[in-house]
Amino acid sequence: MFITKRALSRRTVLRGMGAAVALPLLDAMVPAIATARELAPILPKSRFTGIEMVHGSAGATEYGTKHHLWSPSTVGRDFEFTKTLQPLEPFRDYLTVVSHTDCSAADPVSAEEVGADHFRSSAVFLTAAHAKQTEGSDIRNGTSIDQLYAQAHGQDTPLPSIQLCIENLDSSGTCGYNYSCAYMDTISWGDPATPLPMTRDPRLAFEELFGTGGSSADRANRNRINRSILDSITRDISKLQRNLDPKDRGRLSDYLENIREIERRIQKVEAYNTSHGPDRALPTAPVGVPDSWEEHVKLMMDLQVLAFAAEVTRVSTLKLSRDTSNRVFADSGCSTPWHSASHHGERAETIEDQAKINRYHLSVLAYFAEKLKNTPDGDGNLLDHTLVLYGSPMGDSNVHGHRRVPLVLLGKANGALQGNLHVLEKDKTPQANVLLTVLQKLGVPVDRIGDSTGTVEI
Numbered sequence: 409m410f411i412t413k414r415a416l417s418r419r420t421v422l423r424g425m426g427a428a429v430a431l432p433l434l435d436a437m438v439p440a441i442a443t444a445r446e447l448a449p450i451l452p453k454s455r456f457t458g459i460e461m462v463h464g465s466a467g468a469t470e471y472g473t474k475h476h477l478w479s480p481s482t483v484g485r486d487f488e489f490t491k492t493l494q495p496l497e498p499f500r501d502y503l504t505v506v507s508h509t510d511c512s513a514a515d516p517v518s519a520e521e522v523g524a525d526h527f528r529s530s531a532v533f534l535t536a537a538h539a540k541q542t543e544g545s546d547i548r549n550g551t552s553i554d555q556l557y558a559q560a561h562g563q564d565t566p567l568p569s570i571q572l573c574i575e576n577l578d579s580s581g582t583c584g585y586n587y588s589c590a591y592m593d594t595i596s597w598g599d600p601a602t603p604l605p606m607t608r609d610p611r612l613a614f615e616e617l618f619g620t621g622g623s624s625a626d627r628a629n630r631n632r633i634n635r636s637i638l639d640s641i642t643r644d645i646s647k648l649q650r651n652l653d654p655k656d657r658g659r660l661s662d663y664l665e666n667i668r669e670i671e672r673r674i675q676k677v678e679a680y681n682t683s684h685g686p687d688r689a690l691p692t693a694p695v696g697v698p699d700s701w702e703e704h705v706k707l708m709m710d711l712q713v714l715a716f717a718a719e720v721t722r723v724s725t726l727k728l729s730r731d732t733s734n735r736v737f738a739d740s741g742c743s744t745p746w747h748s749a750s751h752h753g754e755r756a757e758t759i760e761d762q763a764k765i766n767r768y769h770l771s772v773l774a775y776f777a778e779k780l781k782n783t784p785d786g787d788g789n790l791l792d793h794t795l796v797l798y799g800s801p802m803g804d805s806n807v808h809g810h811r812r813v814p815l816v817l818l819g820k821a822n823g824a825l826q827g828n829l830h831v832l833e834k835d836k837t838p839q840a841n842v843l844l845t846v847l848q849k850l851g852v853p854v855d856r857i858g859d860s861t862g863t864v865e866i
């Protein structure tokens with residue numbers, strides 16, 4: 409099989425009733441004798457995910473800067489971790505912290521825009537463009553970096569990109585200060601006039617990734633009787649397994665079990681929500697959405713890992729919340745609602761509460777990093793071949809400020825980043841410089857995005 413170059417296709421898909429399951433990269437997909445040109449389409453490409461949290465960080469305040477509630481006190485390699493960043497310490501070799509950049513494009517440019525920061529900030533996060541103040545259809549922003557990467561390097565995958573969220577407004581029209589809700593509901597923009605919808609329901613996201621192998625009636629019937637998508641491809645799986653070596657069989661088994669395990673979790677959530685109805689903590693949420701924020705986020709992160717492993721897509725975005733959310737994160741050790749905690753009134757105790765929430769969110773990011781690192785991918789793992797950008801377009805949310813926004817990068821993007829690095833930029837450095845650098849590291853030939861003035865040394 410290998411010597412004759414009749415390797416298994418990288419784009420092999422197992423199809424059944426209501427299912428289309430792409431496979432992860434197996435050794436059987438790489439011919440033993442092949443030229444570099446022949447190998448290029450097979451070997452792992454860099455994946456990218458952009459993750460936005462809202463409401464900034466405690467470290468952007470004067471108190472937080474002084475006490476290093478976000479940014480490390482030391483610069484360069486082998487930096488000293490802060491309490492907030494500590495959940496990411498196991499991934500030091502994959503972590504790049506960029507401090508003291510400003511998301512200036514989110515600032516108001518006219519008197520009418522003052523106070524409207526919550527209603528335009530998300531639109532700026534991955535575009536570095538200033539969102540046009542309008543409540544009509546003439547919205548105007550910029551193209552986000554996830555879509556620039558998808559346009560350049562995501563056209564040969566089944567899905568150029570996926571967009572996921574944990575909360576949305578489920579509304580249209582204006583959301584406040586004459587800003588369209590389109591600016592609050594997504595961080596992904598296909599072009600300056602096209603905001604891309606984000607999927608909140610894990611069931612819908614799962615079906616988008618794996619439920620395209622049959623008719624909508626097939627998929628609906630499968631879901632109704634709680635059958636796994638794997639049930640309809642059992643024979644093909646067995647046939648394929650017989651032709652694989654032990655290493656590939658193990659890798660394929662792990663991948664398929666992860667799919668089945670996510671299905672079980674989604675089914676469990678749906679069963680609970682259906683039986684509890686109006687007694688749910690989130691009674692208006694779709695039936696597939698867990699009441700638990702952490703459970704919801706982890707489901708969405710696991711779906712991204714599966715999608716990256718099989719290269720169903722190389723590009724994803726995840727919006728962790730909506731601006732002005734007053735969700736309580738009891739597991740963080742802070743009982744103050746999130747938006748209220750971010751408006752701390754310069755009180756040290758409340759700023760420390762916000763830092764607890766920041767740390768809790770980073771602990772969930774660490775879960776994502778662990779999943780990526782534990783997933784084999786070619787000659788390494790997914791974290792070796794992924795670049796995760798995590799941060800907020802807000803800095804000090806108490807004053808709706810966009811100065812010193814929190815920002816970290818995880819992963820090595822096929823060696824484009826080395827990790828174990830803290831970069832302290834000069835004050836007033838545009839956050840857009842980081843976006844530009846990310847695009848260039850991902851192989852997108854651009855020389856400017858938004859208000860960028862250059863690149864950062866990462």
